[in-house]
Amino acid sequence: MTDAHANTLYLSFSPVCLPYAEVATYNLATSTQQSKPTLRLGLAQDLLSLHPTLVVPAGPLTTDKVKLVGKSSITRFFARAFKNGSSLYDEKPALQYEADKWFDAVRAGKGEAEAAKVADAIKAAASSAGDKFLLQNGAVTVADLLAWDAVRTQCAGSKDNKGVASWISAVEAVPGVKGAVELVDAANAKVHQLDVFRYEIIKQVSALTGASGDAIYPLLEEPRDAANGDLSLPLPRLKLPGNPVQIAKDLATNFKTNTLITKAASAGPFLNFSINREILRDRLLPSVLIQESNYGRNASGFGNLAIVEFSSPNIAKPFHAGHLRSTIIGNFIKNVLESAGWATVSINYLGDWGKQYGLLAVGFEQYGSDEELERDPIRHLFDVYVNINRDAEAKPEIHDQARDYFKRMEDGETDALGLWQKFRNLSIVKYKDIYARLNVSFDIYSGESQYSLNQMRNVLEELNDLSLLKPDAGALIVDLKQHKLGTAIIGKTNGSMLYLSRDIAAAIDRQNYYKFDEMFYVVGSQQDHHFRQLFKILELMGKPWSEHCHHINFGMVKSKDGNMSTRKGTVVFLQDILDNVKGEMHEVMKKNENKYAQIEDPEMVSDLVGISAIVVQDMAARRVKDYELDWNRMLSFEGDSGPYLQFAHSRLCSIERKAGFEVSPSVDYSLLTERQAHDLVDIISRWPDVVRDVTTTLEPCNVVSYSLKLSHAVSSALDVLWVMGQERPLAEARLALYRAARITLGNALRSIGLKPLERM
Numbered sequence: 001m002t003d004a005h006a007n008t009l010y011l012s013f014s015p016v017c018l019p020y021a022e023v024a025t026y027n028l029a030t031s032t033q034q035s036k037p038t039l040r041l042g043l044a045q046d047l048l049s050l051h052p053t054l055v056v057p058a059g060p061l062t063t064d065k066v067k068l069v070g071k072s073s074i075t076r077f078f079a080r081a082f083k084n085g086s087s088l089y090d091e092k093p094a095l096q097y098e099a100d101k102w103f104d105a106v107r108a109g110k111g112e113a114e115a116a117k118v119a120d121a122i123k124a125a126a127s128s129a130g131d132k133f134l135l136q137n138g139a140v141t142v143a144d145l146l147a148w149d150a151v152r153t154q155c156a157g158s159k160d161n162k163g164v165a166s167w168i169s170a171v172e173a174v175p176g177v178k179g180a181v182e183l184v185d186a187a188n189a190k191v192h193q194l195d196v197f198r199y200e201i202i203k204q205v206s207a208l209t210g211a212s213g214d215a216i217y218p219l220l221e222e223p224r225d226a227a228n229g230d231l232s233l234p235l236p237r238l239k240l241p242g243n244p245v246q247i248a249k250d251l252a253t254n255f256k257t258n259t260l261i262t263k264a265a266s267a268g269p270f271l272n273f274s275i276n277r278e279i280l281r282d283r284l285l286p287s288v289l290i291q292e293s294n295y296g297r298n299a300s301g302f303g304n305l306a307i308v309e310f311s312s313p314n315i316a317k318p319f320h321a322g323h324l325r326s327t328i329i330g331n332f333i334k335n336v337l338e339s340a341g342w343a344t345v346s347i348n349y350l351g352d353w354g355k356q357y358g359l360l361a362v363g364f365e366q367y368g369s370d371e372e373l374e375r376d377p378i379r380h381l382f383d384v385y386v387n388i389n390r391d392a393e394a395k396p397e398i399h400d401q402a403r404d405y406f407k408r409m410e411d412g413e414t415d416a417l418g419l420w421q422k423f424r425n426l427s428i429v430k431y432k433d434i435y436a437r438l439n440v441s442f443d444i445y446s447g448e449s450q451y452s453l454n455q456m457r458n459v460l461e462e463l464n465d466l467s468l469l470k471p472d473a474g475a476l477i478v479d480l481k482q483h484k485l486g487t488a489i490i491g492k493t494n495g496s497m498l499y500l501s502r503d504i505a506a507a508i509d510r511q512n513y514y515k516f517d518e519m520f521y522v523v524g525s526q527q528d529h530h531f532r533q534l535f536k537i538l539e540l541m542g543k544p545w546s547e548h549c550h551h552i553n554f555g556m557v558k559s560k561d562g563n564m565s566t567r568k569g570t571v572v573f574l575q576d577i578l579d580n581v582k583g584e585m586h587e588v589m590k591k592n593e594n595k596y597a598q599i600e601d602p603e604m605v606s607d608l609v610g611i612s613a614i615v616v617q618d619m620a621a622r623r624v625k626d627y628e629l630d631w632n633r634m635l636s637f638e639g640d641s642g643p644y645l646q647f648a649h650s651r652l653c654s655i656e657r658k659a660g661f662e663v664s665p666s667v668d669y670s671l672l673t674e675r676q677a678h679d680l681v682d683i684i685s686r687w688p689d690v691v692r693d694v695t696t697t698l699e700p701c702n703v704v705s706y707s708l709k710l711s712h713a714v715s716s717a718l719d720v721l722w723v724m725g726q727e728r729p730l731a732e733a734r735l736a737l738y739r740a741a742r743i744t745l746g747n748a749l750r751s752i753g754l755k756p757l758e759r760m
């Protein structure tokens with residue numbers, strides 16, 4: 001595929017994750033295309049799953065030799081990496097050096113050992129650069145470098161087994177696809193299997209209508225009614241000239257069915273297809289078993305970086321239900337973006353600054369205890385805060401003291417800052433414990449305190465220079481009435497800054513530092529207005545990236561006062577609600593004495609089942625919906641609950657445990673003929689679609705309803721398709737089916753932040 005005579009290789013990947021690559025050679029000197037693009041089935045997906053492809057032209061790798069066309073994420077990744085030649089690693093020569101060496105080693109075919117050595121050096125250089133390195137110059141992230149390493153590892157594990165160099169030469173030796181059949185086989189195992197059928201449809205529909213594959217692909221969805229087949233194309237959305245109903249009819253007549261697509265029929269403006277379920281079954285199951293935890297992932301976001309800001313509680317104030325929702329929804333968003341190949345930075349933006357921290361400090365002199373603070377900082381600081389607030393109602397001079405104290409903090413006085421720093425640090429330690437229980441962690445603990453008066457002044461100056469800032473009754477405002485967003489108060493004329501101005505400074509700082517592609521703020525709908533103002537102001541300031549900032553909002557958990565409540569009353573601390581649910585779960589578990597006796601660590605299991613109950617209940621409906629905690633429904637092991645999902649997973653694990661044999665590679669999938677088996681295969685095959693869809697909708701309820709559907713299908717299958725007591729070949733085929741279901745359900749549960757249980 002490379003041309004030794006100064007021609008360079010151009011690769012154009014399909015913009016959607018289809019199992020093919022278009023490969024063409026171009027003449028470098030004249031920029032003309034030398035060969036027609038040829039389609040290679042299986043290849044692109046392999047490249048996609050291997051992450052950055054290595055494009056290896058003859059001679060030294062220089063930017064003008066590597067040109068990429070097309071819009072896929074990999075193309076974008078390379079386009080970006082090679083955009084400005086040397087600017088790729090400007091700031092980190094060591095890294096550039098190591099990376100180049102790696103390319104060299106690979107090109108020179110030095111094989112795996114050499115590549116491994118250099119890859120390790122890259123890793124070391126990357127990690128010593130620390131997170132500062134993330135997206136320097138908007139080029140390459142540490143994650144990218146680690147992905148390069150993954151290329152090597154994956155190649156080492158492939159059938160070919162001689163490392164990157166031989167993988168590349170194997171591909172290069174492909175005239176047509178001959179000679180790389182094995183490679184293509186291996187690639188095919190990682191293809192999204194439904195896409196194989198989609199591609200077959202696209203080929204014909206595209207030829208018959210002239211519509212592009214990119215336009216058709218995203219429209220090919222599961223029909224609402226299973227009686228209508230397996231994939232459905234809504235013609236109105238394809239926007240072809242003519243009457244969609246007639247077009248659907250004509251297409252149904254002209255579509256040539258084949259081994260993959262067994263039927264094409266029109267139903268009004270829809271064109272419905274039935275696929276060969278045997279082929280799907282035979283391709284899908286081994287593919288899921290090979291991919292395990294990677295099953296469902298895709299590389300559509302590769303090369304992009306997202307900031308996900310979530311949780312963001314306020315020190316010394318209640319961690320309310322809104323913070324809990326933000327925590328679990330934000331964690332979900334981070335997970336799904338990562339499973340679509342994004343690099344993410346998760347930020348916890350603490351409410352840790354403002355006059356109230358002066359008040360807290362004054363209160364601490366009165367009510368504080370170092371011992372209590374060490375023991376349970378979150379609870380203790382809250383108590384202190386409540387006490388001093390009460391006192392201040394009677395004695396307003398306390399507020400003056402608080403203001404003075406905060407002034408000293410803002411002036412950077414070591415004493416004043418020291419105490420605050422201690423509150424903050426201890427609170428973070430405690431938060432980390434609780435987050436760990438929820439399977440959540442953050443790359444960065446930031447907060448309102450991180451934005452200095454200096455940075456704010458810069459923001460003010462910038463706004464002022466753009467004539468956006470106006471004084472208004474003691475405040476500095478930006479008038480957004482023209483945009484139907486009222487008046488945004490940026491600060492006070494006395495120099496103190498507000499929530500909004502800190503957010504402006506924080507957004508600018510994050511863009512400068514990370515060069516994020518997208519930023520997601522996971523915060524309740526009460527702050528809709530705040531974020532609209534924030535994004536509008538950034539836009540007015542001429543920040544083109546403001547359109548890549550998104551407020552991911554959600555509704556309220558309804559209870560008397562907006563606080564979290566347990567069956568017995570209101571609580572203010574997250575820890576209390578977790579402990580409470582755990583206790584209730586433990587009681588439920590104890591009722592089944594036999595089973596209970598087999599659980600090794602009931603404390604841990606009841607905690608995880610309890611958390612599943614909370615998370616699934618929270619994610620059961622679309623984010624923006626308010627909901628009321630329903631304790632009975634939440635804790636039930638039946639019905640659509642978290643415990644039910646965990647129960648389905650642990651049942652599948654128990655089947656594997658009890659079977660006492662392994663699935664052999666020669667397992668005969670054709671023994672799986674029953675409707676329940678096909679239904680299960682069908683649902684399992686849709687998981688990659690779900691992942692792809694939630695990357696744009698960011699709606700965890702889609703994963704929850706998928707998991708429930710899968711669990712129901714599992715339970716119907718378990719009723720009739722037994723493993724125990726069957727002849728070995730049949731037992732093995734069924735076991736393979738259940739393992740594929742277990743892998744898929746496990747991946748789905750992990751994406752919503754749960755640890756799938758093996759026993760409960």
Ligand SMILES: NC(=[NH2+])NCCC[C@H](N)C(=O)O
Nearest residue numbers: 312313314349350351503523
């Ligand atoms: N960048 C932001 N404003 N994030 C949201 C912060 C949430 C805030 N600490 C609160 O509890 O309401």
